[in-house]
Amino acid sequence: MRNLIGAARFAAVFVFVWCCLFIIFCVFPFSGPQARGRIIRSWSARLLRWLGVKLVIEGGRQADAVHDCGITPDAVGRLVVSNHISAIDIFALNAVIPCAFVAKAEIAKWPVFGMIAKAAGTIFIERGNKRALVGIGNNMQQALQKGRSLLVFPEGTTSDGTKLLKLHANLMESAVRTDAPVLPVVLEYKSGGSRTTLASYVGDTGLFECLWKVVTAPDLTIEAKILKPLKAEDRHTLCRLVSADMADALNVADPLAPVAVAEKQG
Numbered sequence: 001m002r003n004l005i006g007a008a009r010f011a012a013v014f015v016f017v018w019c020c021l022f023i024i025f026c027v028f029p030f031s032g033p034q035a036r037g038r039i040i041r042s043w044s045a046r047l048l049r050w051l052g053v054k055l056v057i058e059g060g061r062q063a064d065a066v067h068d069c070g071i072t073p074d075a076v077g078r079l080v081v082s083n084h085i086s087a088i089d090i091f092a093l094n095a096v097i098p099c100a101f102v103a104k105a106e107i108a109k110w111p112v113f114g115m116i117a118k119a120a121g122t123i124f125i126e127r128g129n130k131r132a133l134v135g136i137g138n139n140m141q142q143a144l145q146k147g148r149s150l151l152v153f154p155e156g157t158t159s160d161g162t163k164l165l166k167l168h169a170n171l172m173e174s175a176v177r178t179d180a181p182v183l184p185v186v187l188e189y190k191s192g193g194s195r196t197t198l199a200s201y202v203g204d205t206g207l208f209e210c211l212w213k214v215v216t217a218p219d220l221t222i223e224a225k226i227l228k229p230l231k232a233e234d235r236h237t238l239c240r241l242v243s244a245d246m247a248d249a250l251n252v253a254d255p256l257a258p259v260a261v262a263e264k265q266g
Contacts, residue, residue, distance in 0.1 A: 037069030
């Protein structure tokens with residue numbers, strides 16, 4: 001029975017893709033940035049429901065423009081940072097705060113999904129290309145200065161959700177330069193009320209395998225905890241503050257704590 005329900009939910013992914021393509025070609029050309037943000041938020045939440053995933057939002061969610069459409073009118077935007085566990089993290093986060101995603105360049109070449117990512121305003125990163133990284137930083141700064149919310153996964157890869165990986169400070173530089181607040185969000189996947197690794201997208205797990213585990217997981221819930229916004233004078237200090245708060249919210253060890261202790265002793 002669970003497999004039949006899972007198959008129906010899995011089919012919903014393809015329905016979602018066709019709906020996204022319709023929106024991209026028939027709705028987005030006639031929509032402004034704020035309207036696009038509202039559409040992205042609405043459809044992200046809808047996909048989670050179709051997949052049988054419950055989203056629980058805790059913390060500082062407000063009924064303001066940034067949570068409605070991902071744009072802060074007449075002000076600098078926000079850099080949203082999150083831990084990364086599953087292939088559906090991006091939809092959970094967009095259902096909380098619509099964001100332009102900062103992602104690896106390979107995604108732009110994916111069939112269909114790359115097109116959807118481009119239409120959603122994704123900023124693509126060519127890893128290992130230092131000259132390209134300078135341009136990416138400038139693009140991020142420009143987006144923040146226009147009031148856009150940007151999303152990065154500073155761990156740089158996925159974990160199984162039972163720990164926090166070491167955060168990288170490079171992508172937080174744009175927030176420091178624009179004096180934009182950094183908004184940490186931590187994700188926890190739970191099944192039957194307990195933390196689960198079922199939905200994790202790690203190791204040799206493929207995209208469709210990950211989605212199948214999601215749609216067949218019993219009582220799958222994503223808890224998204226919005227933490228307090230942070231600012232700092234340099235990216236390394238900011239990164240340590242973010243890491244400490246995220247680790248505390250997840251009740252796991254802070255991977256950057258030894259770095260902070262060593263610096264104090266030095």
